[in-house]
Amino acid sequence: MPSVSEETGTLMEALANTDELSIFEIEAIQDIIDYKWETFAANVHTRGFYIHLTYVISLLVYINNVLLVDDKYPDNFWVYLYVIAICLVYPLLYDGN
Numbered sequence: 001m002p003s004v005s006e007e008t009g010t011l012m013e014a015l016a017n018t019d020e021l022s023i024f025e026i027e028a029i030q031d032i033i034d035y036k037w038e039t040f041a042a043n044v045h046t047r048g049f050y051i052h053l054t055y056v057i058s059l060l061v062y063i064n065n066v067l068l069v070d071d072k073y074p075d076n077f078w079v080y081l082y083v084i085a086i087c088l089v090y091p092l093l094y095d096g097n
Contacts, residue, residue, distance in 0.1 A: 012036070048094070055087035 015029065023029060062080035066073055 044094075048090070051087050051090045055084060058083040058087065 011032070015023065015033075024033075058080055062077070062084065066077045066080065
């Protein structure tokens with residue numbers, strides 16, 4: 001495993017760059033990874049999953065109700081477009097950050 005001094009990088013960088021997969025069987029390393037996931041990444045990815053799921057469902061409902069069912073637009077088709085637009089703003093802000 002590469003050196004883990006403060007001058008050359010952090011422990012997570014050393015773990016990411018190692019070729020020794022057996023290092024990940026150590027309980028202390030698993031605890032560090034679990035802590036990082038629960039503290040920093042889980043909430044962000046869960047929120048992103050639900051926003052993406054809402055986007056896909058609202059897009060499918062919009063396509064079905066507006067484009068496939070009737071020849072004319074229903075009165076509430078703007079609601080679908082607003083939900084779709086809101087769901088697209090989150091990844092725009094997240095990736096832009």
